[in-house]
Amino acid sequence: MTHEERREIVLAPLIVWAGLFVLLGLTWGYAYIPGASAKVIVSLTIALAKGALIVAFFMQLRRADGLTRLAALAGIVWASFLFLFTFADFLTR
Amino acid sequence: MAEDLVLHEPFEEAARQRIAVPFGVWSFLATECLFFGGILLFYAYARWHGGEAFTQGAKEAAVWYGTINTAVLMTSSLTMAIAERATKGGFRVVARWMLGGTLMLGLSFLVIKGFEYRKDVHEHLIPGPGFKFGQGPAAQFWAFYWTATVTHAIHVTIGLGIIARLLWIERRGDLLLHATSAQGGALYWHLVDIVWVVLYPLLYLVGRP
Amino acid sequence: MNSDPTRGGIPERGAEPPSYLREGTTVRSWLTTTDHKRIGILYALAITFFFALGAVAAALIRAELVTPSGDFLTNDEYNQAFTLHGIVMVWFFLVPSIPATLGNFLLPMMIGAKDVAFPRLNLMSWYVFMAGGLLALFAILAGGVDTGWTFYTPFSTLYSNSHVLLAALGVFVVGFSSIATGVNFIATVHLLRARGMTWMRLPLFVWAMYTTSLVMVLATPVLAMSLLLVVAERAFGLPIFDPRSGGDPLLFQHLFWFYSHPAVYIMVLPAFGVVSEIITCEARRRIFGYQFMVYAMVVIAVIGFMVWGHHMFVSGQSAFASMVFSFLSFVIAVPSAIKVFNWTGTLYRGQIRFSAPMLYALGFIGLFTIGGLTGLFLASVPLDVHLTDTYFVVAHFHYIMVGGSVSAFFGGLHFWWPKITGRLYSERLAQFAAISMFFGFNFTFFPQFIMGTMGMPRRYHDYPPEFQPWHVMSSVGALVLGFGYLWPIFYLGWSLFRGERAPANPHGATGLEWQTRSPPPKDNFDRLLVVDQEPYLYHPKESTPDEVEQAHAKQKP
Numbered sequence: 001m002t003h004e005e006r007r008e009i010v011l012a013p014l015i016v017w018a019g020l021f022v023l024l025g026l027t028w029g030y031a032y033i034p035g036a037s038a039k040v041i042v043s044l045t046i047a048l049a050k051g052a053l054i055v056a057f058f059m060q061l062r063r064a065d066g067l068t069r070l071a072a073l074a075g076i077v078w079a080s081f082l083f084l085f086t087f088a089d090f091l092t093r
Numbered sequence: 094m095a096e097d098l099v100l101h102e103p104f105e106e107a108a109r110q111r112i113a114v115p116f117g118v119w120s121f122l123a124t125e126c127l128f129f130g131g132i133l134l135f136y137a138y139a140r141w142h143g144g145e146a147f148t149q150g151a152k153e154a155a156v157w158y159g160t161i162n163t164a165v166l167m168t169s170s171l172t173m174a175i176a177e178r179a180t181k182g183g184f185r186v187v188a189r190w191m192l193g194g195t196l197m198l199g200l201s202f203l204v205i206k207g208f209e210y211r212k213d214v215h216e217h218l219i220p221g222p223g224f225k226f227g228q229g230p231a232a233q234f235w236a237f238y239w240t241a242t243v244t245h246a247i248h249v250t251i252g253l254g255i256i257a258r259l260l261w262i263e264r265r266g267d268l269l270l271h272a273t274s275a276q277g278g279a280l281y282w283h284l285v286d287i288v289w290v291v292l293y294p295l296l297y298l299v300g301r302p
Numbered sequence: 303m304n305s306d307p308t309r310g311g312i313p314e315r316g317a318e319p320p321s322y323l324r325e326g327t328t329v330r331s332w333l334t335t336t337d338h339k340r341i342g343i344l345y346a347l348a349i350t351f352f353f354a355l356g357a358v359a360a361a362l363i364r365a366e367l368v369t370p371s372g373d374f375l376t377n378d379e380y381n382q383a384f385t386l387h388g389i390v391m392v393w394f395f396l397v398p399s400i401p402a403t404l405g406n407f408l409l410p411m412m413i414g415a416k417d418v419a420f421p422r423l424n425l426m427s428w429y430v431f432m433a434g435g436l437l438a439l440f441a442i443l444a445g446g447v448d449t450g451w452t453f454y455t456p457f458s459t460l461y462s463n464s465h466v467l468l469a470a471l472g473v474f475v476v477g478f479s480s481i482a483t484g485v486n487f488i489a490t491v492h493l494l495r496a497r498g499m500t501w502m503r504l505p506l507f508v509w510a511m512y513t514t515s516l517v518m519v520l521a522t523p524v525l526a527m528s529l530l531l532v533v534a535e536r537a538f539g540l541p542i543f544d545p546r547s548g549g550d551p552l553l554f555q556h557l558f559w560f561y562s563h564p565a566v567y568i569m570v571l572p573a574f575g576v577v578s579e580i581i582t583c584e585a586r587r588r589i590f591g592y593q594f595m596v597y598a599m600v601v602i603a604v605i606g607f608m609v610w611g612h613h614m615f616v617s618g619q620s621a622f623a624s625m626v627f628s629f630l631s632f633v634i635a636v637p638s639a640i641k642v643f644n645w646t647g648t649l650y651r652g653q654i655r656f657s658a659p660m661l662y663a664l665g666f667i668g669l670f671t672i673g674g675l676t677g678l679f680l681a682s683v684p685l686d687v688h689l690t691d692t693y694f695v696v697a698h699f700h701y702i703m704v705g706g707s708v709s710a711f712f713g714g715l716h717f718w719w720p721k722i723t724g725r726l727y728s729e730r731l732a733q734f735a736a737i738s739m740f741f742g743f744n745f746t747f748f749p750q751f752i753m754g755t756m757g758m759p760r761r762y763h764d765y766p767p768e769f770q771p772w773h774v775m776s777s778v779g780a781l782v783l784g785f786g787y788l789w790p791i792f793y794l795g796w797s798l799f800r801g802e803r804a805p806a807n808p809h810g811a812t813g814l815e816w817q818t819r820s821p822p823p824k825d826n827f828d829r830l831l832v833v834d835q836e837p838y839l840y841h842p843k844e845s846t847p848d849e850v851e852q853a854h855a856k857q858k859p
Contacts, residue, residue, distance in 0.1 A: 001184065009178040009187070017171040024167065027294060028160055031301040039301075043294035050167075050290045058174040059283045065112060067492060068119050075123030078520045079130035081607050086134060086556045089611065089623035090141070103410070103417035109493050113419050116492065120485045124523040131527025131557050135542060143548050220547075221539040232547045236540035240531065 016057040023050050114273040118280045129288055132244070136237050136295060143230025150231025152300030153218055154238065158209035159297035162202055163289060169198035170286040173256075177279035180272050188275070189263050192256055195282065199253045206246055213238075241292055248285045255281060318828060321724065321821040336421035337824055342406035343722070344428050345398060352394035352435065355442075357787065359387035363763075364746075364777040372764045380763040381448035382464070388451030393473050394435055396703055397565060400572035401518075402431070402483055404714045405511045407722060409487060411815035411822065412505050414496025414831035419489035427482035434476030441468035450761065452562070455543040455554045459535040467537055470529045477522045477529075480568075484518035487511050496814070498833035502596070505813055505837045506589065509596050510575025513603040517564045517571070521607070525561035528554060552617055559610035567606040569703055570670070571599060573710030574641060577663045580717050581645055582838040583811040584660035585652030589838050591644045598637035605634045615686045624683050631681035638674050642667060657809075658732030662713030665740040669705025673698060676751065691761075694754025697747045705743050712739065712790065719794065720804030724821040727797040732790070739786030745779025812839055 001009070027046040030036060056062045061072055104110040140147050176191035217225045219239065220232040255278040262268050268275065322339045325331075332340060362383045366374045375383060406424065410417055418424050441447055447469040449458040458466050491504070491512045504512075531554070534540045541547035543554045582589050589595060611619055611627030645667055654660065676698040679685050689695060713736075720726055749772040750758075758769045765773070807816040818827050 001182075001187075005182055005184075009182055009184070010175055013171050013174040013178070016174075017167065020167045020170075021164070024160070024163055027298065028156075031294075031298040034302050039298070043298045047291050047294050051287045054170060054283050054287050054290070058170055058286075059280055064115065064119075067112065068116050071116060071119040071123055074120075074516075074520060075126030075130075078123075078607065079127050082127070082130055082134060082524065082556075082560050083137065085608060085611065085623070085626070086553070086560075087137070088626055089552070089556065089614075089619050090138060090550075092620040092622035093618075103415055103419060103421065103490075103494055113489055113493050117420060117423075117485055117489050120488060120519055121481070124481050124485075124519055126523075127520060128523035128527050131524045132531065134557065135531065135553060138550060138553050139548070142550070146548075220541055228541065228544075228547045230548045232541045233549060236534065236542050236547075239538070239540055240534045240542070244530065 013058065016053055019053055020050055023053075111273060114277050115280065118277045122280065122284050125284055125288075129241075129244075129291075132237070132241055133291075133295075136241075139230060139233040139237060140299075143233055147230035147234050148300055150226055150234035150300075151296070153216065153225070154297050154300060155209050155212055156297045156301070158205060158212070159293055162205050162209075163293045165198050165202050165205065166286050166289050169195045169202070170283055172198065173279050173282045177275050180268055180275040183269055185263070185269060188268060189260070192260050192263065196253060196256050196260065199249055199256065199282075202249060203246060203253075206242065238296055241296070245285070245288055245292065248288065252278075252282045252285050318819075319823045319825070321819065322824045323724070323821050325824045334425075336417070336425050338406050338410050338418050338421065338424060339722075339822065339824075339826075341424050341428055342403050345402040345406060345431070348428070348432060348435065349395050349398055349403065352390050355439075356387050356390040356395055357784070359383045359390065360780070361784065363387060364780040366763050367765075367773045368777050370765050370767045370770050370773075375763060377763070378448060379446075381450075381761075382446030384761060385447045385450050385469075386442055389438060389447070389469060389473065391703075392451055392565070392569075393476050394431075394438065396569045396707055397480060397518075398431065398483075399569075399707065399711050400576060400714060401487070401511060401514055401568075402427075402479075404576065404711075404718060405487065405514075405572060406483075408718065408815055409490060409508060409511050410494065411818070411826050412508050412813055413491065413494060413499050414814050414827065414833065415490060415494035416825050416827075418486045419493055420486050423482050424486055427479040427486070430482065431476055431479035434472045434474070434479065436472075437475060438469055438472030441465040441472060444468065452558060453529065453532055453554075454558075455532065455535070455551045456545070459532055459543060467533060470532055474526055474529045474533075477526045480518045480522045484515035484522070487515040488519065491515075496831040496833055502593065503833060503836050505575075506578035506592075506595055506599075507572075507575035507813075509599055510571050510573075510578075513599045514568055514571040517568050517603050517606060521561045521564040521568070524557055525565075528557035528561070531557070552614065552619065555614050555617060556610070559613045560607070563610035563613065564603075564606045566699070566702065567602055569707045571602065573666065573670075573707045574599060576710040576714035576717070577645065577666050579811075579813065580659045580663040580713055581648050582840060583717075583809050584655045584657055584663070585649050586655075586840045587648050587650075587652040587838075588840060589644065590647030590650075591640075592836070592838075594640055595644055598640045601637045602634060605630060605637075609634055609681075612681050612686070615683050616690050628681055628683050632678065635674065635678055635681075642671055642674075656733070658727075658729060658736050659713045659717035661733055661736035661740070662709050662716065665736065665743075666706055666709045666713065669701050669709060669740075669743065673701030673706055676701065689754060691759055692754035693750040693758045693760055696760050697750035697754060700747045700750075705747070709739065709743075712736070715790075715794075717809070718815075719797070720808045721815060721820050721822070723798060723801075724804050725797045725801030726804050726808060727801055728793050731793040735786055735789045735793075738782055738789065742779055742782030742784070742786045746776050746783050747779070749773075749775040749779070812837060 023046050027043050030042050031039060055072070061069060104113065172191045172194040176188050176195060179187035179191060213219070217223050218235055220235050224232060224235070226232055259268065259275055259278055262271050262274065322337055325337070332344065335341065362375065363380070366372065366380055372380065406418070444465045446464055447466055448464045449462050449466055453466065453470060491508060531542050535542045535544065541549055543549040543551050545551065578589055578595065609627055609631045611623055612631045615624050676694070680689060680695060680698060716727065716732055753769050753772040756769070758765060758772070804820045806818065806820050809816070814831060814833070
């Protein structure tokens with residue numbers, strides 16, 4: 001393994017992994033602060049950040065071609081239709 | 094970078110085939126997103142509608158098991174990512190060890206989950222006769238807990254099957270020619286990880302003080 | 303391309319590879335095939351069986367409804383009959399009908415590919431389909447299901463004493479075969495188009511398959527989850543939709559219709575594709591407004607996901623949500639209307655051949671228009687309050703699904719029969735079948751519109767005597783319709799053994815699938831294809847007056 005390859009194959013994922021652990025610590029810690037505000041939003045935001053790290057770096061969507069990105073995006077967009085219209089009902093009963 | 098690849102039938106050129114597998118798998122992952130979207134919609138409704146009583150149920154979730162399992166699964170994602178890159182780069186030994194590591198971490202996830210289930214059963218946390226909270230939003234939280242985690246565990250098991258198959262291909266000696274299979278398997282495994290990362294705050298952090 | 307018309311479809315031994323039908327003739331060679339054409343035929347055999355099963359249930363229902371009192375079936379048996387009819391016809395016949403049979407067979411050929419992108423996944427999808435089918439069949443044999451095809455909670459989860467779990471599992475499993483087919487088709491269209499086959503040169507059938515696949519891939523998983531939640535509640539007693547724990551049965555309806563309304567477009571978009579191919583060929587005209595036909599299908603596929611709430615106007619859904627869903631349901635009528643206008647526009651100044659496929663296609667336009675317009679009645683909240691759960695609804699969706707999709711399926715089956723089997727059927731007998739199906743269909747379902755407006759509710763077998771004349775009319779029409787379905791079995795079956803050998807391009811059509819032998823060789827084409835023109839060039843440009851030449855027509859004041 002050359003230096004270049006080692007950075008590409010081992011080091012880059014390790015950095016992402018470290019980032020994931022930092023986020024895990026953050027979300028766990030924040031949940032235990034008594035009386036902290038917006039706990040739901042913070043925990044979900046951190047979950048999304050972790051997901052984004054995995055998608056962009058582990059799953060290499062960052063480097064994928066446009067077609068693949070489109071496929072990935074479609075799932076999120078269509079799931080948002082489901083939430084949007086269902087809650088359009090629940091929230092206006 | 095290894096350039097040889099086993100060409101499958103309809104494809105005339107490797108470049109197209111190399112797009113096909115990730116594209117196909119990503120499309121499948123989009124369906125997984127909607128699949129779990131359905132049960133998350135149930136969670137959103139129950140939490141919004143159940144309010145404090147729902148959170149009350151969530152207090153009983155075993156945060157330690159959940160946090161350790163999150164760490165285990167995130168680490169398995171790391172080993173999988175390295176395995177996949179090593180396969181593409183042509184480093185067989187690294188790929189083998191990392192796949193083996195992923196398999197072990199995945200299995201430990203299931204074992205830890207099993208211990209957690211045992212604790213939940215002991216504490217009467219299965220909705221139904223003898224349930225700790227009786228009928229109400231707390232029961233809905235636990236209905237979500239069981240359905241979501243069992244569904245996720247089934248995904249983990251399928252993922253372990255895929256990894257076992259990759260290891261078998263490696264034993265046969267031509268993993269490097271099946272780099273696209275390794276890529277597909279890795280994508281699936283990462284998705285299983287993401288699902289858990291999303292479930293973690295919903296299940297374990299809701300009921301904290 | 304090999305299109306020597308004198309040689310016809312008879313494969314010459316030695317000179318060229320044999321046709322796909324002769325590439326191995328054992329049962330094993332069929333059951334392990336990865337050839338998209340053979341898989342299409344495996345699907346066709348399977349769905350024919352399920353169609354027959356669903357038709358038997360329909361016959362039982364129509365027989366029971368001849369008299370106002372329930373004297374032929376008991377209450378439970380009647381509930382099981384219409385549930386069986388619904389489940390089997392929707393998931394085991396209509397959803398896979400055109401995509402899995404004609405789509406599998408034609409999609410790769412139309413874009414000049416050897417096969418679909420993932421041939422083994424394609425075969426697997428058939429086995430998954432069969433596994434789901436067997437589960438559903440087992441549910442029927444074990445004693446049936448009585449929830450209706452919609453599996454509404456809390457009845458399905460808390461009260462029904464029938465085999466809901468088995469049936470739900472069967473539908474759950476069959477969903478994966480839909481997803482597999484969808485992913486496969488999308489990847490095929492993206493990655494395997496022949497050189498020069500640009501997106502705007504794709505035949506409309508390919509666009510129809512592509513948009514259908516999008517809907518399949520994005521809608522089916524939500525159905526899977528909603529059924530999984532039903533199983534969790536029914537089998538394990540987990541309170542998910544149970545109102546006693548704060549659950550909401552409407553949540554199930556939202557999840558269910560998020561799939562099941564787009565499912566209507568899974569059934570009808572492929573029909574659009576088939577009809578576009580037939581009408582252009584049999585009218586010898588370029589399609590009117592190609593680009594708008596494409597955009598209409600894409601818009602339908604997307605907006606189709608945002609209208610599901612019009613099934614829930616009287617369920618207790620909020621008034622605001624009902625208004626939004628109602629509005630969007632009106633919006634989606636626009637692209638559908640564009641398509642109808644464009645098919646009609648294609649006929650203008652065409653040289654129409656009233657062949658059997660064309661009769662089916664023309665029947666489709668009429669019936670789909672009626673079905674679509676009555677859909678607008680139901681999309682309007684105040685009317686729907688009156689019409690909901692009446693026979694008006696039953697008639698409406700049968701006009702779309704049977705009058706629309708099944709007509710188009712039969713039209714497509716006839717149109718491509720020479721390509722698939724290499725044989726010609728009797729045109730006269732086929733025209734007769736098409737006409738009897740059209741009339742039988744209208745006799746069956748038009749009276750149901752009238753009964754519906756008069757207040758006849760659906761799903762009852764015991765009804766007030768004043769509705770009897772309409773029910774008798776409907777049942778007699780069903781006999782004619784049944785004849786329309788059975789009759790093709792005889793002459794198509796006959797053609798398999800005694801039919802004339804088909805030439806490569808019997809209709810003189812322009813699609814790539816006609817540029818190879820009938821039946822095609824395993825690899826579809828004997829040589830690589832390059833496409834250099836748009837589809838449907840049935841008349842050269844500049845050969846007709848300006849007002850007929852649609853592509854660059856000058857507007858006259």
